[in-house]
Amino acid sequence: MGSTTIPAGTKWWSGGKSPFNVSYGKVMMWYFLMSDAFTFGAFLISYGTIRFSVNHWADPNHVFNSFPFAGHANLPLAFVSLMTFILIFSSVTMVLAVHEGHLMNRKGVEKYMILTIIGGLAFLGCQAWEWTHLLTGEHVALLTDGTLGVIPTTVTANPWGDNLTSAETLSALQKSSHQQLVAIASTLHHGAETAHHNLNALTNQELISQISASGLHATHSGPIAFGGYFFGITGFHGFHVFSGVIINIVMYIKTKLGHFDQRGHYEMIEKAGLYWHFVDLVWVFVFLCFYLV
Amino acid sequence: MSAQHYENPEITFQPDHSGGTKKIWRIFWVLSVLTIVELALGYFLYAKGTDIGYATVMATKITIGVLTIAKAYYIVSVFMHLGDEIRNFIMTIIVPLALFVWFIIAFLADGNSWKNLRNTNAGSTPNQTEQVEKSPNETQH
Structure with a gap:
């Protein structure tokens, strides 16, 4: 491996010099x-x-899978x-x-x-x-209480589990609170302020049907x-x-x-x-x- | 052309630094090509998903791992000039790091063992995870 050629008989360990030839x-x-x-x-x-x-x-x-200024590509x-x-x-x-x-x-x-x-x-x-x-990511994932929530990736939250089936998504949506449903629906509008106000006025059932119609990709929580x-x-x-x-x-x-x-x-x-x-x-x-x- | 050197009583032989930068750029290209091959294999895994079977996935991942070791070798040997040092010194660095071979085998096997114990209720029930994955009825989770 070493490319330095060393004369035979060099006394490395007799003092006065580095035995490894390194400072x-x-x-x-x-x-x-x-x-x-x-x-x-x-x-x-x-x-x-x-x-x-x-x-x-x-x-x-x-x-x-994202790149700066590439949006959702x-x-x-x-x-x-x-x-x-x-x-x-x-x-x-x-x-x-x-x-x-x-x-x-x-x-x-x-x-x-x-x-x-x-x-x-x-x-x-x-x-x-x-x-x-x-x-700061916004991902819709199944929480431990059986409801759906919008969560980022942090040391206490991981939205990267398996995909939920549409039946599982629907049943979790029905357990979710009004606030959670509004949060999920506004991720579909990418957080436009006016949309958020309008969503607040909707009933839970209206929100659920809107979310279901959008083909939401919800996941299990990951480890x-x-x-x-x-x-x-x-x-x-x-x-x-x-x-x-x-x-x-x-x-x-x-x-x-x-x-x-x-x-x-x-x-x-x-x-x-x-x-x-x-x-x-x-x-x-x-x-x-x-x-x- | 020989570089001027100060006299350091510790150093018995100066390594030859008179070579140009050709080798550095060659290693840059080697590292780039190895990285591109790794990325190509990564995209292959992504594109094929789990269709190609567990053995092919693992073989691809191990290949990527071997390419990573090759990159590490070039960085340490050429960029960090460890390859230019004398053999005794190389060994004091490499031999302790060889412990990693055992660490990796032992700990990954331990993790895998924990997974099996959990899935089988510590060996008392058959492994259920594989059946779930193969089940055509996805609602039965």
């Missing part, structure tokens, strides 16, 4: 990242265990592909910054650090949009654990992206001030790069576990 700081960054890999691994394996232990899990192609995998490519590309600009650092080219490091920071911010923006979209795992793990990853962007900004400023030129090496850029690539590495697995399978 102390870089060794410790690697061990920190290894421990962080265990943390993320434990989260993802816990998620997998719960997912394997239930009969139904939310289908990612239904949960993540059904676009599974599209937005998360964009996020993945943003992160891969910012990983490339980071490794190019490290490369320029090896060549002691300050201007090159500055250019690629800026591009990496922009990539990180773009990813965080995408994640903010996705979270907002889920947390609550979905939201907790999704927001927990993508949130923990997003926090890593956020701290990575902060570290990269600090590295950019230090490069700009010429600190690394004075020091005679750009090893700090390498260490920040290790952290940034790790963030990309974790996303590869988050992408697999939450969106692809």
Whole structure:
């Protein structure tokens, strides 16, 4: 694996030099990242265990099928592909910054650090949009009391169960309160204010027949654990992206001030790069576990 | 062209950094192609739904998993330059992470076991979930 050729008979463990041929700081960054890999691994394996232990899990192609400014178009995998490519590309600009650092080219490091920071911010923006979209979503689902309600995807609500049959939908509608029926009917009008006032004046039976005529797609509630795992793990990853962007900004400023030129090496850029690539590495697995399978 | 290097007493041999950026861009394309193949398989699963049978679905998902491991290998080996380090160091990172192989097998099997225990009332009744899925009369839930 190693491409460095080492003369035979090098005494690695006799003191005075790093037995791994790596500086102390870089060794410790690697061990920190290894421990962080265990943390993320434990989260993802816990998620997998719960997912394997239930009969139904939310289908990612239904949960993540929207794209900014695309309205209600059904676009599974599209937005998360964009996020993945943003992160891969910012990983490339980071490794190019490290490369320029090896060549002691300050201007090159500055250019690629800026591009990496922009990539990180773009990813965080995408994640903010996705979270907002889920947390403010309006989905008609069967609640535990047997009525139908309009719920978003949060850590305590999950509307992504199996579809209800039309008979099940009808019987749940009949148990639902006037307020719930108005809320369901207004999702069909996409929340127009005047429509909402008119709906309030209708009787329950009128509302039910209007909702039934619209061909409402109601679902069972899904496992609550979905939201907790999704927001927990993508949130923990997003926090890593956020701290990575902060570290990269600090590295950019230090490069700009010429600190690394004075020091005679750009090893700090390498260490920040290790952290940034790790963030990309974790996303590869988050992408697999939450969106692809 | 050789990059200038400061003298660090810890470092015995400097890895050769004089190569251009060709390898970096090659790995970028490798990662992009692997991601596109993963997405294609993801769309295949979406388009076919459950029609293709449990075994094909699982085989496709495992293929996507293997492609993910390949992406992880390229990121760690080339972008993080672990492949350029000496063997002893590579092993101190990779060997502990190999524990994940057992973690994944053990915990997913545990989850699956819980599902079976729940569906069969801890083994006392036959598994009912599969019958429900196959039932033509959907109102009998």
